[in-house]
Amino acid sequence: MRLLGWLGLLCSLMAPAAALNREAFTITRYDLEVRLEPQQQRLGARGKITLRNDSAQPQKVAALQISSSLNWRSIRVDGKAVQFVSQPYISDIDHTGALSEAIVTLPVEIKPKDSVELEIGYEGVIPLDATRLIRVGVPEEIAKHTSWDQISASFTAVRGAGYVAWYPIVTESADFSEGNSLFEVVDRWKKREQDASMKLSLGTDAGIDDAHLKLLCSGVGNNIDTREGSAHFHGAVCEYERLGSVTPTLAIADYNQNQSKPPLYLFSLLGHEAGAATYSNTLDPAMKFVTGWFGQPTAPIAIVDLADPHSAPFESGNLLMASMAAEDSKLAGINLVHELVHSALPSSRPWVYEGLAHFAEALYRQEQGGRQAALDFLGLHRAAFLDSEKEASAAPQKSAGQPLAVTFDETYYRSKAAYVWWMLRDMVGDDALKQAIRKYRAEDDKDPKYVEQLIESAAKRDLSWFFDDWVYQDRGLPDFHVQSVHPWKTEKEVQFVTVTLENLGNAGAEVPFTILFEGGEITRRIEVRTKGTATTRVELPGTAKEIVVNDGSVPESDLTNNSLKVSAPSE
Numbered sequence: 001m002r003l004l005g006w007l008g009l010l011c012s013l014m015a016p017a018a019a020l021n022r023e024a025f026t027i028t029r030y031d032l033e034v035r036l037e038p039q040q041q042r043l044g045a046r047g048k049i050t051l052r053n054d055s056a057q058p059q060k061v062a063a064l065q066i067s068s069s070l071n072w073r074s075i076r077v078d079g080k081a082v083q084f085v086s087q088p089y090i091s092d093i094d095h096t097g098a099l100s101e102a103i104v105t106l107p108v109e110i111k112p113k114d115s116v117e118l119e120i121g122y123e124g125v126i127p128l129d130a131t132r133l134i135r136v137g138v139p140e141e142i143a144k145h146t147s148w149d150q151i152s153a154s155f156t157a158v159r160g161a162g163y164v165a166w167y168p169i170v171t172e173s174a175d176f177s178e179g180n181s182l183f184e185v186v187d188r189w190k191k192r193e194q195d196a197s198m199k200l201s202l203g204t205d206a207g208i209d210d211a212h213l214k215l216l217c218s219g220v221g222n223n224i225d226t227r228e229g230s231a232h233f234h235g236a237v238c239e240y241e242r243l244g245s246v247t248p249t250l251a252i253a254d255y256n257q258n259q260s261k262p263p264l265y266l267f268s269l270l271g272h273e274a275g276a277a278t279y280s281n282t283l284d285p286a287m288k289f290v291t292g293w294f295g296q297p298t299a300p301i302a303i304v305d306l307a308d309p310h311s312a313p314f315e316s317g318n319l320l321m322a323s324m325a326a327e328d329s330k331l332a333g334i335n336l337v338h339e340l341v342h343s344a345l346p347s348s349r350p351w352v353y354e355g356l357a358h359f360a361e362a363l364y365r366q367e368q369g370g371r372q373a374a375l376d377f378l379g380l381h382r383a384a385f386l387d388s389e390k391e392a393s394a395a396p397q398k399s400a401g402q403p404l405a406v407t408f409d410e411t412y413y414r415s416k417a418a419y420v421w422w423m424l425r426d427m428v429g430d431d432a433l434k435q436a437i438r439k440y441r442a443e444d445d446k447d448p449k450y451v452e453q454l455i456e457s458a459a460k461r462d463l464s465w466f467f468d469d470w471v472y473q474d475r476g477l478p479d480f481h482v483q484s485v486h487p488w489k490t491e492k493e494v495q496f497v498t499v500t501l502e503n504l505g506n507a508g509a510e511v512p513f514t515i516l517f518e519g520g521e522i523t524r525r526i527e528v529r530t531k532g533t534a535t536t537r538v539e540l541p542g543t544a545k546e547i548v549v550n551d552g553s554v555p556e557s558d559l560t561n562n563s564l565k566v567s568a569p570s571e
């Protein structure tokens with residue numbers, strides 16, 4: 001009896017934890033005052049957050065998470081302290097590989113769709129920490145170049161959710177070693193938070209006598225608001241009306257801004273003057289190119305230097321963080337083109353906003369090095385989504401997959417989207433696509449079919465099948481092969497080949513194919529729909545030797561079955 005009684009007690013004690021639905025609440029609003037003390041590597045924050053119950057059940061308990069190197073100090077509702085238990089929560093969503101989680105018992109149950117406002121306070125340190133990478137076997141020296149977030153006396157740069165939980169998040173545990181689990185958790189978080197608003201008031205005691213010290217934070221639209229207040233205080237206010245796919249990020253350093261040329265703001269570190277000049281000197285051609293395709297860039301963009309020359313670059317909204325240690329004009333050009341597209345073409349749809357910027361990088365490569373250089377450049381993107389698309393191809397009926405129109409997965413809205421824009425351009429031509437892009441207005445982009453309609457009306461062509469396969473649904477990738485080639489001659493000795501291409505995949509595309517013949521080659525394009533075949537006839541000035549389908553401009557699941565040698569013509 002006694003044992004049973006104990007068990008009963010244990011069960012009731014454990015019940016709330018077991019029933020805890022960590023992703024029941026969405027944080028819809030942040031209003032935080034953040035104090036940074038680089039000498040002590042400290043961050044202290046206080047302010048208000050609003051939690052909305054997005055689950056179907058009433059919720060009495062909420063989990064709030066911050067980086068494991070930060071600690072909860074107070075949580076209040078309606079001016080009264082509420083009960084909470086603070087515990088470590090292992091999750092690779094933070095660079096330390098763990099979170100400080102506050103399990104908060106709310107004064108009243110929050111009904112589905114209802115919200116509650118919490119006053120919160122937390123503080124701690126944010127030192128360089130690559131634990132989550134080192135734990136999965138990445139050598140420390142390499143891990144540091146990727147996991148560079150830190151607050152320190154000489155250099156401070158901290159990225160938000162997915163890197164460092166320096167503002168509260170609410171997520172299930174993410175695991176780096178389990179395939180895509182980490183990215184799934186981060187994508188889910190971003191999707192839930194896309195409409196959240198954030199207001200940050202940042203201040204630092206660093207550099208009391210330092211006139212060059214800059215405190216920067218990222219944001220959508222007019223993103224940089226650097227205010228050097230009194231000589232004793234540096235502050236910045238960042239507001240995000242809607243987070244979208246942006247990762248709130250901050251930086252503090254002795255930045256030199258002398259090489260800025262609006263709308264480009266360059267923040268470079270001492271010793272990197274030549275690298276900053278490379279950006280500055282590359283601006284004019286990049287600006288001209290972007291204006292020709294996407295319209296005049298007007299919104300400010302910022303490129304912010306990183307102290308470690310080997311740091312992996314990071315981009316969020318119209319802020320790019322990349323080391324300016326090297327003088328690489330090719331890289332500077334590509335980076336500028338990307339950011340200037342953001343400046344010219346705001347959009348709340350990640351596949352439009354980022355997809356077009358990556359597409360523009362490839363276009364710029366073509367302008368400088370020809371089509372093959374651009375396709376090689378795009379090819380670097382292909383690997384990013386190839387494996388996950390194989391899963392989507394294997395189960396095309398499943399609602400799984402990542403439709404471009406709604407995805408928050410970077411590999412899709414960056415890499416796959418770049419290809420989709422490239423294919424559209426190959427299908428409708430430069431003029432029609434430019435015309436459609438010029439007509440694009442973020443504020444008019446409410447219907448998911450808006451982009452399709454713009455391009456269709458510019459190109460006077462039905463593209464609904466293409467958008468269905470590539471944008472509205474995730475049907476995986478096509479897989480082309482040459483089903484048959486039949487060379488023949490007319491009575492007047494004019495040579496032809498009849499070509500039949502088959503698409504074994506679940507996404508249709510218009511694909512180029514090249515016929516190699518004695519003395520040259522001819523390239524044509526043909527639409528091959530899902531699980532279908534298409535046949536065409538091509539006149540040749542010589543005898544056909546080989547046919548190759550897809551020059552790499554259509555991302556395909558299998559590129560090994562794309563050519564066929566042609567046997568002698570039948571008489």
Ligand SMILES: [Zn+2]
Pocket residue numbers: 315317338342353354357
């Ligand atoms: Zn971008």
